[in-house]
Amino acid sequence: MTPEQLRQYLTFYQDLGVKNVYRRTPATKNQTVKTPVPAEAAAPLPVPVELPALQPADDTLRKISEDIGDCRRCGLCQQRNKIVFGSGNEQSRLVFVGEGPGADEDAQGLPFIGRAGQLLTQMIENTAAKEGIPIHRPDVYICNVVKCRPPENRTPLPEEMEICGQFLFRQLMVIKPKAICALGATAAKALLATKDGVTRMRGKWHSWRDIPLLVTYHPSYLLRPYNQDAKREAWEDLKKVLHFVYD
Ligand code: URA
Numbered sequence: 001m002t003p004e005q006l007r008q009y010l011t012f013y014q015d016l017g018v019k020n021v022y023r024r025t026p027a028t029k030n031q032t033v034k035t036p037v038p039a040e041a042a043a044p045l046p047v048p049v050e051l052p053a054l055q056p057a058d059d060t061l062r063k064i065s066e067d068i069g070d071c072r073r074c075g076l077c078q079q080r081n082k083i084v085f086g087s088g089n090e091q092s093r094l095v096f097v098g099e100g101p102g103a104d105e106d107a108q109g110l111p112f113i114g115r116a117g118q119l120l121t122q123m124i125e126n127t128a129a130k131e132g133i134p135i136h137r138p139d140v141y142i143c144n145v146v147k148c149r150p151p152e153n154r155t156p157l158p159e160e161m162e163i164c165g166q167f168l169f170r171q172l173m174v175i176k177p178k179a180i181c182a183l184g185a186t187a188a189k190a191l192l193a194t195k196d197g198v199t200r201m202r203g204k205w206h207s208w209r210d211i212p213l214l215v216t217y218h219p220s221y222l223l224r225p226y227n228q229d230a231k232r233e234a235w236e237d238l239k240k241v242l243h244f245v246y247d
Contacts, residue, residue, distance in 0.1 A: 055170055061090055064170045068147065074160045076100075076148035082109035086143030086171060093178040094245045096120070097168065098144045099186035099218065100156050106149035111142045116219040120183070123219070127238045133246045141175055143168065145190040161190050172208065178245045180211055181237075184218025203237050214241045 056063060065085050071077055084101040087110050096112075104114035112120050121137045128135045146156040146164040156164075168190065172180065182188045185198050191208045192215075194201065201215040216237035217230050 055173055059170055059174050061086075061171060061174055064167055064174065068167055071147070074148075074163045076146060076150060076156075076160055076164075079151050080148035081106050083147045084109055084111050084144060084149075085147060086141060087111055088137070088141035089139050090141065090175060092139060092141040092175060094181065094241065095141045095143065095172060095175055095177045095179075096124075096181045096183055097172075097187040097191065098142070098183045100144050100146040100153075101149040102153055103149065111144055112219075115223060119219040119223060123234065123238055124242075127235060128242055128246075131239055131242060133242050135242070135246060141177070143171055145186055155186060161186070165190050172211070177211060179241055180208055180213040181241050182213055182215045184216075184221065187218075188215045203233060203240070212244065214244075216241075 068083060068085065071083060080101075082101075082105075084105045098112060098116075098120075101111065102114050102116065105111055105117070111117070120142075124135070124137050124140065127133075145168055146160050147167065148164075150156050150160070180191065182191055188194060188196075188198060188201055191213060192201075192206055198215060198217055198221075202217060204215070206213045206215065214237060217227075217234045219234075221227060222231050222234055
């Protein structure tokens with residue numbers, strides 16, 4: 001098992017709240033069992049192993065970015081140009097989480113700067129202005145579940161989300177926002193471990209590690225011409241999250 005595989009394995013257990021795992025003592029080379037014994041008795045005694053902290057006590061966004069480094073942990077590294085870490089106010093009370101970078105984001109290394117990103121910016125700024133909330137896009141923090149562009153903008157694979165998810169979780173733990181807004185099904189799945197669709201989950205409060213989380217539609221979905229109802233609902237969702245955070 002490589003150190004990276006071990007780390008992913010431990011992350012999985014840590015997310016389940018497991019603090020200790022038990023490892024069997026390896027049998028020594030010359031160990032021989034002379035008399036037949038029941039299998040349980042012959043098995044070496046398990047040894048408790050304390051799981052190492054996956055999140056450094058004094059974690060920072062800079063450390064997380066350094067840990068990502070020139071990441072080669074999954075296949076997405078093969079076709080990416082730039083890693084898209086996240087951008088905005090690092091002390092923001094509100095974090096938006098999207099799915100993964102598209103072509104424009106991959107070229108510039110910044111999240112949500114293409115068509116979907118322009119729509120997201122308008123939604124944040126216009127809703128805030130209409131509702132009398134004095135914020136602009138740079139006041140919030142925006143990042144994605146996966147930091148490298150999936151080829152042809154396909155949905156990230158579960159293993160890609162799991163590997164990159166550890167960095168998203170660390171980002172959220174460092175920022176500790178008052179609320180998270182999950183944009184679309186991939187973000188909702190990554191943060192809530194749910195199979196429910198966005199239509200079912202949107203507009204309601206959920207929680208990620210005690211931080212209130214609202215799910216809404218992904219802006220790319222809202223760019224499709226026939227989704228008028230979804231657009232109206234997304235504006236409602238945004239009003240809800242902005243008032244919750246900034247009132
Ligand atoms: N879509 C996303 O989910 N994230 C981006 O950064 C851009 C488009």
